Amino acid sequence: MKSKLIIAIAAMGVAVLFSSCAKVPQTEIDAATAAVQGVKDSGADLYVPEAYSALVDSMKSANEKVEVAKAKWFPNYSKAKNLLAVVNQMAVDTKSKAEARKVELKAEVTTMIGEVKALNEGNKALVAKAPRGKEGKAALEAISSDITVAETTVTEVEALLANGDLLGSNDKIKAAKEKATAIQAELNDAIAKKGAAAPVAKKAVKK
Amino acid sequence: MGLNKKSGIKWLIIVLFSVFIVTMTISVIIVSQKILPTEDLRLAREALTIAKEAEANIYSEQDYKESIRLYDSAMLNWKRENDRFILFRDYSRIVANAKSSKKKAEEASDEAIKKSANLNLNVEAAFVVLAKKIELYNKLFKDLPLPKSVFDAHNKSKMFLSESKIAHESGKLKDAEILFKKAEVYVNHANVAAGKMLRDYFVDHPNWLHLANDAIAASRGGNKVILVDKVAHILYVYQSGKAIRSYSAEFGPNWMAHKERTGDRATPEGNYHIASKKAGGSTTYHKAMLLDYPNAEDRIRFEAKKRKGLISRNAGIGNLIEIHGNGGKGFDWTIGCIGLKDRDIDDLYQLVGSGTRVTIVGSIESLSVVSEGVDF
Numbered sequence: 001m002k003s004k005l006i007i008a009i010a011a012m013g014v015a016v017l018f019s020s021c022a023k024v025p026q027t028e029i030d031a032a033t034a035a036v037q038g039v040k041d042s043g044a045d046l047y048v049p050e051a052y053s054a055l056v057d058s059m060k061s062a063n064e065k066v067e068v069a070k071a072k073w074f075p076n077y078s079k080a081k082n083l084l085a086v087v088n089q090m091a092v093d094t095k096s097k098a099e100a101r102k103v104e105l106k107a108e109v110t111t112m113i114g115e116v117k118a119l120n121e122g123n124k125a126l127v128a129k130a131p132r133g134k135e136g137k138a139a140l141e142a143i144s145s146d147i148t149v150a151e152t153t154v155t156e157v158e159a160l161l162a163n164g165d166l167l168g169s170n171d172k173i174k175a176a177k178e179k180a181t182a183i184q185a186e187l188n189d190a191i192a193k194k195g196a197a198a199p200v201a202k203k204a205v206k207k
Numbered sequence: 208m209g210l211n212k213k214s215g216i217k218w219l220i221i222v223l224f225s226v227f228i229v230t231m232t233i234s235v236i237i238v239s240q241k242i243l244p245t246e247d248l249r250l251a252r253e254a255l256t257i258a259k260e261a262e263a264n265i266y267s268e269q270d271y272k273e274s275i276r277l278y279d280s281a282m283l284n285w286k287r288e289n290d291r292f293i294l295f296r297d298y299s300r301i302v303a304n305a306k307s308s309k310k311k312a313e314e315a316s317d318e319a320i321k322k323s324a325n326l327n328l329n330v331e332a333a334f335v336v337l338a339k340k341i342e343l344y345n346k347l348f349k350d351l352p353l354p355k356s357v358f359d360a361h362n363k364s365k366m367f368l369s370e371s372k373i374a375h376e377s378g379k380l381k382d383a384e385i386l387f388k389k390a391e392v393y394v395n396h397a398n399v400a401a402g403k404m405l406r407d408y409f410v411d412h413p414n415w416l417h418l419a420n421d422a423i424a425a426s427r428g429g430n431k432v433i434l435v436d437k438v439a440h441i442l443y444v445y446q447s448g449k450a451i452r453s454y455s456a457e458f459g460p461n462w463m464a465h466k467e468r469t470g471d472r473a474t475p476e477g478n479y480h481i482a483s484k485k486a487g488g489s490t491t492y493h494k495a496m497l498l499d500y501p502n503a504e505d506r507i508r509f510e511a512k513k514r515k516g517l518i519s520r521n522a523g524i525g526n527l528i529e530i531h532g533n534g535g536k537g538f539d540w541t542i543g544c545i546g547l548k549d550r551d552i553d554d555l556y557q558l559v560g561s562g563t564r565v566t567i568v569g570s571i572e573s574l575s576v577v578s579e580g581v582d583f
Contacts (some may be wrong), residue, residue, distance in 0.1 A: 053256060053259055053260070057252060057256050060252050060278075060282075061249075061252065063282060064245065064248050064249065064252070064282070067282070067285045067286060067289055068243065068245050070286075070289040071243055071285075071289055071296070073235070073293065141355070141358075142349075142358045142362075145355065145358055145359050145362050146362045146365075148359075149359070149362045149363055149366050150366075153366060171370060171373045171374055171377065171379075171382070172370060174373050175366060175369035175370040175372075175373055176366075178369050178373075179365070179366055179369060190537065190538070
């Protein structure tokens with residue numbers, strides 16, 4: 001009886017030895033993987049690339065920790081689980097940073113679109129104010145072409161913005177603003193040069 | 208018998224337990240001898256992060272992708288190996304993949320750094336070249352009566368250059384390169400078209416030179432002669448073979464053409480004379496000197512073109528070409544006259560009288576001098 005008991009205890013010991021391995025935290029891994037993918041889908045790799053890069057690195061590190069634990073006789077996934085929890089939190093933070101940056105960029109672009117539109121309208125008014133007829137018409141034609149280029153760019157920026165390309169639209173609208181500002185300066189300069197002495201034809205001339 | 212059986216079982220247990228202990232000990236020794244790929248994978252991962260920071264995904268795309276593939280492959284193999292019985296696990300392939308991934312990532316980083324540095328230099332150099340081309344346009348072509356398509360192209364090139372510079376400042380070199388190339392296409396189009404126009408115009412240079420030399424020669428007797436250089440936008444007064452005055456001059460928007468008919472806004476080229484002088488209420492342009500355009504040559508040319516149908520039957524040859532004031536606007540604004548600043552017309556008005564010869568040429572200098580040797 002005693003021997004049977006010893007055998008049973010030994011068998012249980014062996015069984016416990018081999019069955020004591022903890023289970024891979026697959027649920028946590030899947031959740032973290034999905035969270036990282038969600039962050040990527042939010043455009044974080046474009047809008048907050050450094051934060052996104054750190055997140056991806058942490059996810060890889062967590063996966064490595066899982067395998068390190070799995071490689072042991074007696075796996076202990078607590079470190080991996082902790083890191084996966086950190087990854088989840090990082091994912092939430094990175095996504096919110098990306099969203100905030102997008103909102104910020106959209107506001108910047110929208111504001112600049114308004115500014116450039118106003119500059120373009122102002123420039124058109126300056127062109128209209130300039131004496132017509134022979135006086136400067138040809139010179140202003142080139143400037144009007146420049147205004148058209150700036151207006152076309154604004155239209156392109158609006159299309160980019162509608163497609164969610166905030167970075168592309170931001171760069172483009174900055175260039176359009178530069179151009180519109182330069183046109184404004186050029187027009188003011190031309191008008192100043194023209195001065196108050198612009199002659200008024202007293203009679204029609206044939207030349 | 209019973210005692211023997213008990214003793215046998217006891218020994219069996221001892222033997223089995225000993226075998227188990229020995230097996231376990233050997234297993235632990237074997238497992239402990241196996242090197243986990245942890246460190247190699249960590250190094251590979253760090254190398255990948257550095258490569259990403261160096262934008263290897265952009266500048267060394269293939270190597271970077273390969274390094275990622277090797278890392279992923281190492282991780283997949285590690286998972287597979289870990290699913291096997293502990294004694295049968297083999298990490299050698301994982302270690303090899305991790306090492307290869309690290310090596311590729313480092314190569315990708317190095318290549319990316321070199322390529323981005325080169326691209327940065329190329330883009331910066333290209334900005335300089337493009338800026339020179341835009342400067343060339345502004346210097347040589349801006350005031351030419353160019354078709355809309357030409358100055359549209361020039362304006363677009365400036366826009367793309369601005370966008371390219373903004374992309375460059377943001378570190379987006381590839382975008383900067385793409386935008387710069389677009390700018391280059393437009394600026395080249397504008398400069399080639401404008402350059403052709405200028406070259407075509409200078410075909411008449413030998414004739415202009417002849418006219419200019421003749422005018423200067425005519426001043427050698429002490430007479431004052433006015434010589435107008437349209438390209439230089441300068442009106443000279445010559446006396447005794449020397450330029451005694453020079454004034455900035457402005458013309459009509461279509462100045463780069465010889466006047467042929469009413470309303471073409473061109474300034475004539477050839478030999479003319481001051482027909483009359485106007486001041487006070489007789490001119491709206493401060494002071495003016497009427498030229499005797501059209502001359503006999505102009506009339507012959509006009510009639511010949513009319514006969515050929517090159518000029519409308521109803522068109523007139525035009526008249527009332529003057530040298531007058533109200534100039535200094537900085538662009539060509541007249542209907543074909545020669546506009547001077549008021550203080551310059553005051554001076555000229557005092558200096559020359561009716562009958563003074565006025566020779567108007569496209570350019571005294573040759574095209575290579577005008578373009579300062581710049582190739583366009």
